[in-house]
Amino acid sequence: MIHVFNTMTRTKELFTAIQPGVVNMYVCGPTVYNYIHIGNARSAIAFDTIRRYFEYSGYQVNYVSNFTDVDDKIIKAAHEAGISEQALTTKFEQAFNDDTKPLNIKPATVRPLATEHIDEIIAFVVDLIAKGYAYEAQGDVYFRARKFPDYGHLAHQNIDDLEIGASERLDDGELARKEDPVDFAVWKGANPDEAITWASPWGPGRPGWHIECSVMALKYLGTTIDIHGGGQDLAFPHHTNEIAQSEAHTGTTFANYWLHNGFVTVGDDNEKMSKSLGNFVTVHDLLQDVDAQALRLMMATTHYRRPLAYTKVAITEAIQIVKRLQTAYANLAFRVQQADAVQTPDVDFTAQVNAFKVNFMQAMDDDFNVANAMTVINDFATALNVYANQAAVSALTGQLALDEFAAEVMVIGVDVQPVANDDDTSWIDEQVAARDAAKKAKDYAQADAIRAALKAQGIILEDTAQGTRWKKE
Incomplete structure (x- = not known):
């Protein structure tokens, strides 16, 4: 049974889906004005890993971001770029998709845009005004935070303390328009020079930041959703305001479980990475030099609630781990395909495989404890190597082990299975067979010549106890 840490209660709770076998999950996505940095990617990877584990466990996941x-x-x-807002956002929406695909981040079930939901947003705001939760002020519309019970509870902050902080941040004009400094905008009146506006009952304007997520979560997932996720920095004010406006609108609980991932830190002083601080590394640039699978593994295997320290050492270690996992899979896959592999089950190794699965699930059931899960996966990899070197190997049990191993590693987001290749490789097999024949005839000069010729074409041969294997550089 899966237990999750709920930010709302600050305790681990047994996860119970509203609809048995289905998880409705909303995760706040990026503001698309630049390439995503690895702090943005950390959130996407963390919740993709959580999504993948739910799916591994048999759930259907409706994932909206x-x-x-x-x-x-x-x-x-x-x-600043001299282009339209739409041209800018279209560019960086595509960049997000391009940069997250190599990281094995699955596409969202729905990836809605704020600008495609203006009518729903306006209707939502009209309802808040009608219920007395919101008010118009010189073209802006604000939500009355004090009217909502337990405002600030998600972030565990007192509303009077929030008032002091809000008063310090506001300019005189906005402070004058608000009834209370803690009130927040659900609709923003347009400035005269703004090009991107929509007509509304309060004049031309655009949505406030928080309102879009409430509207889209409710539209695509229902009035109460199972899980709402995002970075720790979103607990206040973004998620706090989502809760207030959503529950004021529907009269019911917005989300049953709130999950928040930790920050990415950089440098010797563990400074938080962010665009505003100017110390960020974009995924777009990073993928030019860093193996995507290694980056995914490094970021996925730090527990999602803990800070993640981005270092070159961590990337180097992750590269070696990925290679080890892929090699373990390849070793047993090669052996299973050999003619001497038996076609009857191996009871002892089947029991080992089942034990690894149980241990993996126990780790991940504990609020997605990927560190403990990776311990299981590493032990599993060792077991694959040991089994591949046994005198007798069961093709059936070996394939069972390969399938389970690949499934567990893919929860972390790493693919150990070789990429399908439609090219005709029969000529390589013929050259390998010719080299084997030359070695058997003790014509080592010919064998070496074949190896060298293949290497010149990017084909590397590996001599193993089970025979000769080849791979592309």
């Missing part, structure tokens, strides 16, 4: 495509940062970046 948005793009914020209207925002002050977008307007500023588009102006």
Whole structure:
């Protein structure tokens, strides 16, 4: 049974789906005005790993994650680039997809855009005003935070303390428009020079940041969702405001479980990585030099709630781990395909495989404890290597082990199975057979010549106890 740490209660709780066998999950996506940095990727990877484990456990996951495509940062970046807001956001929406695909981040079930839901957002705001939770002020519409019971509870902050902080951040104009400093915008009136606006009952304007996620979560997942996720920095104000406006609108619980991932830190002083601090590394740039599978493994195998320290040493270690996992899979896969592999089950090794599965699930059931799960996976890899070197190997049990091993490693987001290749490789097999024949005839010069010729074409031969294997460089 899966237990998750719920930020709302600050305790681990037994996960119980609203609809048996189905997980409805909303994860806040990026604001698309630049390439994503590895802090953004950390959140996407963390929740993709959680999603993958739910699916491994037999759940159907409806995974909704948005793009914020209207925002002050977008307007500023588009102006600086001399292009339209839509051209800017379209570019970086595609960049997000291009940069996350090599990291084995699965596409969202739905990836909605704020600009495609303006009518629903306006209707939502109209309802909040009608219920007395929101009010119009000079073209802006604000939510009355004090009217909502337990405002700030998710972030475990007192509303009076929040008022002091809000007063310090606001300019005089906005402070004058608000009834209370802690009130937040659900609709923003347009400035005269803004090009991206929509007509509304309160004049031209655009959505506030928080409202879009409430509207899209409710539209695609229902009035109460199972899991809402995002980075720790979103607990307040973003998720706090989502809860207030959503529950004011529906009269029911917005999300049953709130999950938040830790920050990525950089440098010797473990400084938080962010675009605003200017110390970020984009995934787009990083993938030019770093193996995507290794980056995925490094980021997925730190527990999602803990800070993740990005270092070159960690990447180097991850590269070696990925190679070890892939080699273990290849070793047994090669042996299973050999003619001497028996076609009857191996009871003892089957029991080992089943034990690895149980231990893997016990680790991941404990709030997705990937560190303990990786211990199981590493032991599993060792067992694959040992079994591949046995005198007798069961093809049936070997394949069972390979399938389970690949499934567990893919929860972490690493693919150990060789990439399918449609090229005709029969000529390579013929050259390998010719070299084997030359070696048997003790014509070592010919054998070496064949090896050298293959290497010149990027084909590496490996002599193993089970025969000669080849791979591409």
